[in-house]
Amino acid sequence: MGRVREIAQLGHPVLRKIAEPVEKIDDGVQQLIDDLFATSEAASGAGIAAPQVYVSSRVFILSIKPSVRYPDAPEVEPTAVINPEILWQSENLEKDWEGCLSVPGIRGRVPRPDAIGVRYQTRHGETVEREFSGFAARVFLHEHDHLEGMTWLDHVEDNREIVSEQEFMRALID
Ligand code: NI
Numbered sequence: 001m002g003r004v005r006e007i008a009q010l011g012h013p014v015l016r017k018i019a020e021p022v023e024k025i026d027d028g029v030q031q032l033i034d035d036l037f038a039t040s041e042a043a044s045g046a047g048i049a050a051p052q053v054y055v056s057s058r059v060f061i062l063s064i065k066p067s068v069r070y071p072d073a074p075e076v077e078p079t080a081v082i083n084p085e086i087l088w089q090s091e092n093l094e095k096d097w098e099g100c101l102s103v104p105g106i107r108g109r110v111p112r113p114d115a116i117g118v119r120y121q122t123r124h125g126e127t128v129e130r131e132f133s134g135f136a137a138r139v140f141l142h143e144h145d146h147l148e149g150m151t152w153l154d155h156v157e158d159n160r161e162i163v164s165e166q167e168f169m170r171a172l173i174d
Pocket of ligand 1: 099101102142143146
C-alpha cells in the first residue's frame, strides 16, 4: 500500500536537479512507486515524478483518468516508468493546458509534440517500447521534464497564457 508523501513546491532545489538513474529496482523503488500513485491519487493529479516527493531518481507514474483537476482526461492504465528515454517525437506540436502539483494555483498553455515513442523499464524490470499520443504524450513529457529539472513554466511561450486555477475552472464550467 502506498502512503501519501509531501509534495515539493516550486522553488525547492530538488525540482531543478537532474535526477539520478535507477540502478536496481529494489524494495525502496517499489515503495516509492506505490507512494507516487497514492500521492497523485490524493491530489487528483494525472501523474507525479519522484523529484516531486524529494527523491531525485528517474522514476515517475502516470495516473491518467477523468478527475476534479482534469475532467476531460482519457483513461490510461496506471503506469510506472523507470529510466525513461524519449526515442522520437512528432514534429507537430499541440498547445494545451497544463498544471502541476508542484506549481499550485495556476495553469498554462504549453506546446508539446502530439505523439512520442519512448523506452522505459517497468517496475518488474522489463524494458518496453511504447507510443503515446494526445494527453498521455503530454503527461509523459511533463513528468519526464521533472527528471530533467524542468517544469511546464519553462515551456510557456507567452505569459498571457498563464491563468489562475480559479479562472481556469470557471472557463471549464462556462
Ligand atoms: Ni508536474
